[in-house]
Amino acid sequence: MARSDVFSRQRWSEKTDNFGHDVHVLAVDDSLIDRKVIERLLKITSCKVTAVDSGIRALQYLGLEKNSVGFDGLKIDMIITDYCMPGMTGYELLKKIKGSSTFREVPVVIMSSENVLARIDRCLEEGAEDFIVKPVKLSDVKRLKHYMFGEDKISNEKQETNKRKLSEISSESDISEPDFSASPSPSPPTSISDSSTESLSSSPSLDSSTSSSSPASPQSSTPLSPPCSPSLLTSPTRRLKMTNLELD
Amino acid sequence: MLGLESYRLVADMNRLLALLFHQGVLDEQFLQLQQLQDESSPNFVSEVVNIYFNESEKLLRNLRALLMDREQWEYTKVGVHLNQLIGSSSSIGANRIRNVCVALRAASEQNNRLGCLRALDVLEHEYCYLKNKLHEFFHIEQQRVLAAGIRYPNPMQQHQHHP
Numbered sequence: 001m002a003r004s005d006v007f008s009r010q011r012w013s014e015k016t017d018n019f020g021h022d023v024h025v026l027a028v029d030d031s032l033i034d035r036k037v038i039e040r041l042l043k044i045t046s047c048k049v050t051a052v053d054s055g056i057r058a059l060q061y062l063g064l065e066k067n068s069v070g071f072d073g074l075k076i077d078m079i080i081t082d083y084c085m086p087g088m089t090g091y092e093l094l095k096k097i098k099g100s101s102t103f104r105e106v107p108v109v110i111m112s113s114e115n116v117l118a119r120i121d122r123c124l125e126e127g128a129e130d131f132i133v134k135p136v137k138l139s140d141v142k143r144l145k146h147y148m149f150g151e152d153k154i155s156n157e158k159q160e161t162n163k164r165k166l167s168e169i170s171s172e173s174d175i176s177e178p179d180f181s182a183s184p185s186p187s188p189p190t191s192i193s194d195s196s197t198e199s200l201s202s203s204p205s206l207d208s209s210t211s212s213s214s215p216a217s218p219q220s221s222t223p224l225s226p227p228c229s230p231s232l233l234t235s236p237t238r239r240l241k242m243t244n245l246e247l248d
Numbered sequence: 249m250l251g252l253e254s255y256r257l258v259a260d261m262n263r264l265l266a267l268l269f270h271q272g273v274l275d276e277q278f279l280q281l282q283q284l285q286d287e288s289s290p291n292f293v294s295e296v297v298n299i300y301f302n303e304s305e306k307l308l309r310n311l312r313a314l315l316m317d318r319e320q321w322e323y324t325k326v327g328v329h330l331n332q333l334i335g336s337s338s339s340i341g342a343n344r345i346r347n348v349c350v351a352l353r354a355a356s357e358q359n360n361r362l363g364c365l366r367a368l369d370v371l372e373h374e375y376c377y378l379k380n381k382l383h384e385f386f387h388i389e390q391q392r393v394l395a396a397g398i399r400y401p402n403p404m405q406q407h408q409h410h411p
Contacts, residue, residue, distance in 0.1 A: 032303065033336045036296050040284045084331070113335050135277045135339045138284070 022048040023149050028058045028081035028093065029111070034134070038080065038111075041141040055081070055088030055096075064100050076106055078129075078148060083112035083119065091123060098127040107148055111136055257392040264385050271344070273378055278341030294386045300340050301379055307333045308372060315356075315364050326356050345374050 025047045029035045035051045042049045052058050058081070059065035063074065079097060083090040090110050098104050107129035112119065120131045129148070132140050268274040278293075285292040307329050314326050330353045337346040348371045355363035 031332065031335055031339070033296060033299055033339050036299065037281070037284070037339055040289060040292060043289075044284055044286075113338060134335065135280070135341075137277075137280050 022046060023077045023145065024048040024050070024075055026058060026061065026076050026079045027051040028053075028055060028079070028085070028090070030054060030082065030085045034082065034111075034136075038136060038141075041136060041138055042080075044138070045141050045145050047145065055085060055090070055093035058093055059088075059096060062097070062100075062103055064096060064103070076103065078107050078109065078144075079103075080109040080111060080132075080144075082134075083110050083114075083123070091119075091126065094123060094126050094128055109144060254392055254395040257388055257395060261385060261388050261392065264381065264388070268381055273342070273344050273374075273381065275341045275343040277339065277343075281340060294389075296340060297382055297386075300336055300342070303336060304333060304345075304375060308375060311352075311368060312372075315361075315368055321356075321361075323356060327353065330356070342378055345371065345378060348374055 023046070025042050027035065027038045027042065027049055029038060029051070030053050032053075035053065039049045039051050050061065052061055056065060058079070061074075062076065081090040081093055090112075094108050094110065097106065097108055104127075108127070109130045109132060110123045110128050111132045111134050113134040115133050123131055130144060132144075265274070265278075281293045281296060311326065311329050311333075314322055314329070330349050334346055334349045334353070337343075337349065348367060352364060352367035352371060355367055
């Protein structure tokens with residue numbers, strides 16, 4: 001198990017996952033500004049991005065709609081969508097995706113500016129992988145990418161096996177958690193995941209001196225990071241409770 | 249001399265940002281945008297902010313027209329416009345504008361016409377202030393980039409010779 005830890009960390013330090021091909025994300029948002037931001041957030045975390053402005057266009061892209069432009073062999077690793085959109089909401093899009101045979105296994109993440117528990121629950125019940133409260137931050141995207149794709153192994157495994165492996169790895173790394181002391185964040189699991197993700201990531205922007213670190217998010221780069229234990233955060237509801245705490 | 253110029257400009261930018269943060273005009277989301285700017289996307293922040301300005305001006309004009317209508321208020325439309333403005337303001341870190349929009353939305357939901365018109369005045373004022381300050385910020389940044397470019401010539405740009 002230790003060997004595969006080293007292997008997965010080496011893999012993570014390379015720009016691409018899945019042996020040479022980038023993680024491909026479909027982003028859906030009616031707001032041009034939010035599309036630009038999410039596109040940039042994803043590109044900086046080394047994802048390939050396709051951004052569309054509506055649920056209908058997303059379905060057309062995926063080939064799930066009449067007059068689709070979808071093509072065979074389309075590989076989508078994750079779909080991230082806004083909740084409030086004119087026409088088809090993110091929730092309706094989620095249902096359509098989960099109802100399709102081709103894409104029901106693809107993780108869908110919902111973004112919303114409203115932190116409404118009922119809405120969150122409804123989305124999670126319908127099969128959403130995660131729910132992010134806007135505005136979306138770099139740490140959100142890194143965390144997402146990491147717990148979904150950071151631990152990917154040799155074969156294309158299903159999400160369930162990945163989660164199981166994550167919890168196996170985390171039980172080892174629990175010992176190293178107390179070593180971590182740099183984060184000012186009040187919620188330890190969140191900060192560990194954030195900082196460990198950051199020091200492992202190859203993003204160049206972290207080294208720039210333009211931004212001053214803000215107390216709300218632990219952006220300071222740590223020289224050493226424990227093996228990440230994202231399993232605590234694989235539970236979206238727990239993360240949401242963390243998010244709620246931070247928002248207060 | 250040129251090195252000092254660049255240094256001074258960076259100090260000016262930081263001072264301006266610090267002021268805007270202190271006033272609550274901007275919040276940490278603006279810093280997030282800056283983190284997304286790098287060599288591969290060197291104008292990211294100004295690009296996004298300019299989109300924001302273009303969109304916001306249209307939204308504000310529409311809001312003014314909707315709220316000045318003596319006959320009937322189209323509450324749904326007002327709400328839709330405000331939600332858009334709240335969303336985009338939050339995405340770029342325009343904190344004060346966002347807060348005024350939220351207040352305006354509440355006033356509109358309560359049919360408080362006078363409250364709405366007052367909030368709209370404040371909103372327009374806040375928008376002008378932010379626009380002026382950010383234009384100033386980007387202007388200084390442009391100067392800084394020029395000054396830095398002269399001081400540290402790009403090896404590709406052989407035509408720039410400096411002692």
